[in-house]
Amino acid sequence: MIKLKTNKALSKRIKVTGSGKILKRALHQSHFNAKESGNKTRRKRKTSEMSSVDIKKIKQILPNI
Numbered sequence: 736m737i738k739l740k741t742n743k744a745l746s747k748r749i750k751v752t753g754s755g756k757i758l759k760r761a762l763h764q765s766h767f768n769a770k771e772s773g774n775k776t777r778r779k780r781k782t783s784e785m786s787s788v789d790i791k792k793i794k795q796i797l798p799n800i
Contacts, residue, residue: 739798749793750782751800757790758782 750758761779768776785793794800 741799742796745793745796746800749785757785757793757800759785 748759752758760782764779768779
């Protein structure tokens with residue numbers, strides 16, 4: 736059987752909780768944020784849970800989570 740390798744780029748971008756939920760950072764955080772409202776900026780600071788459709792794809796890419 737072939738050894739399954741972990742996609743390191745993706746494994747650095749997500750966090751798996753103890754209960755198995757997968758968390759990710761908010762998108763578009765890096766720059767061009769001066770125009771945005773304060774509510775939107777504060778919302779981007781938090782991590783969010785990924786949707787169930789994305790979780791199925793991630794479990795294929797990351798076999799050892």
